[in-house]
Amino acid sequence: MSTDVFAALASPVRRELTALLLDGPRPVNDLAAHFTMSRPSVSEHLKVLRDAGLVTEQRHGRQRIYRLEPAPLRELSEWLTPYERFWRERLAALRELLDEDDL
Amino acid sequence: MSTDVFAALASPVRRELTALLLDGPRPVNDLAAHFTMSRPSVSEHLKVLRDAGLVTEQRHGRQRIYRLEPAPLRELSEWLTPYERFWRERLAALRELLDEDDL
DNA sequence: TTGACAGGTAGGAAATCACCTACATATCAT
DNA sequence: ATGATATGTAGGTGATTTCCTACCTGTCAA
Numbered sequence: 001m002s003t004d005v006f007a008a009l010a011s012p013v014r015r016e017l018t019a020l021l022l023d024g025p026r027p028v029n030d031l032a033a034h035f036t037m038s039r040p041s042v043s044e045h046l047k048v049l050r051d052a053g054l055v056t057e058q059r060h061g062r063q064r065i066y067r068l069e070p071a072p073l074r075e076l077s078e079w080l081t082p083y084e085r086f087w088r089e090r091l092a093a094l095r096e097l098l099d100e101d102d103l
Numbered sequence: 104m105s106t107d108v109f110a111a112l113a114s115p116v117r118r119e120l121t122a123l124l125l126d127g128p129r130p131v132n133d134l135a136a137h138f139t140m141s142r143p144s145v146s147e148h149l150k151v152l153r154d155a156g157l158v159t160e161q162r163h164g165r166q167r168i169y170r171l172e173p174a175p176l177r178e179l180s181e182w183l184t185p186y187e188r189f190w191r192e193r194l195a196a197l198r199e200l201l202d203e204d205d206l
Numbered sequence: 207t208t209g210a211c212a213g214g215t216a217g218g219a220a221a222t223c224a225c226c227t228a229c230a231t232a233t234c235a236t
Numbered sequence: 237a238t239g240a241t242a243t244g245t246a247g248g249t250g251a252t253t254t255c256c257t258a259c260c261t262g263t264c265a266a
Contacts, residue, residue, distance in 0.1 A: 006118070010110040011254090022189055028213060041255055043214060048253095062212045062263045070190030077187060080180055086125055087173030114224085131243060144225055146244060165233040165242045 005072045008052035013037070014045050018054060021068040028064055108175045111155035116140070117148050121157060124171040131167055 009015055013035065020031055032042040046066060049055045053072045057064045112118055116138065123134055135145040149169060152158045156175045160167045 006109060007113040010113040013254095015109070018186075022185060029211095032213095037254090038256065039213075040215080040257085044254075047214085064213065068186075068189065070186075070193045073183065073186045074190050077180075077183055080176065080183070082125060083121075083171075083173075083176045084180060086171065087177050090173045116224090132241090135243095140224090141226065142242090143227085143244075147224075150244085162232095167243065 004048075004052040005054065005076055008048050008054055009076075011045065011048075013042075014049055017042075017045060017049060018068060021055060021066060025058070025065045025067040027060075028066065031066065107151075107155040108157065108179055111151050111157055112179075114148065114151075116145075117152055120145075120148060120152060121171060124158060124169060128161070128168045128170040130163075131169065134169065 009018070016034065017031060020026060020034060028043060028046065029039070031046070032039040035042055046055065046057075050057065054069055055066050056069055057066050059065075112121070119137065120134060123129060123137060131146060131149065132142070134149070135142040138145055149158065149160075153160065157172055158169050159172055160169050162168075
């Protein structure tokens with residue numbers, strides 16, 4: 001998986017941006033309004049998300065509409081799969097232990 | 104979710120470490136052997152993983168056995184849940200579109 | 207055409223990161 | 237007690253990140 005998906009999501013600002021885009025595509029100013037930081041900084045965060053493939057932009061007049069892309073998130077989920085198996089095993093082992101000792 | 108789980112996993116070295124620990128607990132030297140970088144640097148990466156709660160250490164003689172912890176990974180999976188719903192919708196929409204146009 | 211608006215880019219400063227080597231600490235074996 | 241082993245910490249350096257304030261470009265409206 002592209003290393004930059006994790007790196008892109010490592011910033012709370014960028015996670016907030018992806019969360020906002022979950023409700024639907026939005027222009028930059030609309031997104032920037034949710035932050036106290038300057039608009040150019042938000043633009044830079046969007047560039048990181050773009051480079052990671054997490055969002056795409058579509059020009060619409062003088063606006064650029066940003067849209068969330070599902071593929072990298074799905075890859076992240078796939079990366080997580082073996083760990084999911086791992087924690088289920090751990091949970092099952094814990095339950096088994098409790099059953100043995102307590103009753 | 105703790106911001107540092109994403110940040111901790113943003114490094115390929117640390118993702119490799121967690122992958123190694125998926126096979127079971129290991130001492131530091133064993134882990135460090137998989138990398139070309141110096142052992143102290145690996146130690147520092149382990150500290151980042153520890154601070155994120157992704158691993159715990161257990162002293163055993165002069166070794167420290169590192170073990171993967173399931174909780175933060177499960178939190179990551181939970182964070183992903185709404186996006187999972189999102190990409191399923193997108194996929195369904197795409198299929199619907201294909202059905203309409205092609206046949 | 208001129209001005210306002212949307213948004214990207216440049217350049218710079220402060221903070222953080224990722225390495226390194228040297229060193230400190232604790233444990234085990236002799 | 238002494239030396240070897242396992243590992244963390246200190247301190248430094250260069251690269252990267254994250255923010256800022258200008259500034260540039262393209263589009264719409266009057």
